[in-house]
Amino acid sequence: MNKELTRSGPSKDALAYVEWLKEDDRFSDLLVQISPAINGHAFPKLKLQNKPSLVQYEGGISHLPLLDPPMRAKPLEPSEWKRKLNDLTDGDEASTSGRSCILLDVRNGFEWDVGHFRGAPRPEVDCFRNTSFGLSDEKEAPSDPLINVDKEKTDILMYCTGGIRCDVYSAVLRQRGFKNLYTLKGGVSHYLKEEGTAEWVGNLFVFDSRLSLPPATYGNNAVDEARETPVTPVDTSFARCYICDSQIQELRHRNCANLDCNRLFLCCAECIVHLKGCCCSNCITAPRLRPVLQGVKRYEKWHVYRDSEVQNAPLI
Ligand SMILES: [Zn+2]
Ligand SMILES: [Zn+2]
CATH class of the missing domain: 3.40.250.10 (Rhodanese-like domain)
Structure with a gap:
């Protein structure tokens, strides 16, 4: 238990890999979940990490009876x-x-x-x-x-x-x-793959650059449907701006422009402008401030902003 492999690739190759893996008795009962990468490769960089535990819990998990x-x-x-x-x-x-x-x-x-x-x-x-x-x-x-x-x-x-x-x-x-x-x-x-959106509202948050996926992308035909944007409308009426609590349509987080906060939050267009992409008024005056994140892009590494600041600094 508690073993997880997340992999991204062309659907034909990904499915062939799953078949190959399942031929091994140790992985024959592997639960496979497929979701499409909407804008190109979900994981553009290959990263191999041996993590002793996938989840971190206060006080550690080694004392918990997870296998009992x-x-x-x-x-x-x-x-x-x-x-x-x-x-x-x-x-x-x-x-x-x-x-x-x-x-x-x-x-x-x-x-x-x-x-x-x-x-x-x-x-x-x-x-x-x-x-x-x-x-x-x-x-x-x-x-x-x-x-x-x-x-x-x-x-x-x-x-x-x-x-x-x-x-x-x-x-x-x-x-x-x-x-x-x-x-x-x-x-x-x-669940979304097996039962669709019954009793579910909104999107599913994912911990990679896609951030949020509509439930339809988990359907049984998810791989085929990935070629076209799913058309099922998602109910967004529950979604609120983190700052002003107004209703928002786009179920997509942004990171606070303050690198040292980096909070993930939902924000309306007015509050983005008003707080310069930050999550609160304190963050606006933080030293490592990045420019307002445009559209659905994610922030790049800090040195990109730091270096551009140095380049744009007036020459003495
Ligand atoms: Zn707002
Ligand atoms: Zn912040």
């Missing part, structure tokens, strides 16, 4: 997950069994901002290692959805992008005595 089956959450197939969410929306389960159910987004707040399952509260964290649902008391974290819940009678449905963060966090909650933990097998990307 009873300590793990029950993974639900996308169809079962959808059924559970329907029950949650209808309130059927709660009324018939006296049980309650909580939907938990185990990602970062900025990921929730571009898309999430309906009914999932926004997680107030900007980094998985600080995730702390169910670990504090009411005074420390009044907005924690797991405060004061009955650990025996509450079903907790956890989801993240690909399932790995839930694997880790469910072990944390199990150690804290939460009995009924469920995770979405293969995460949201697998």
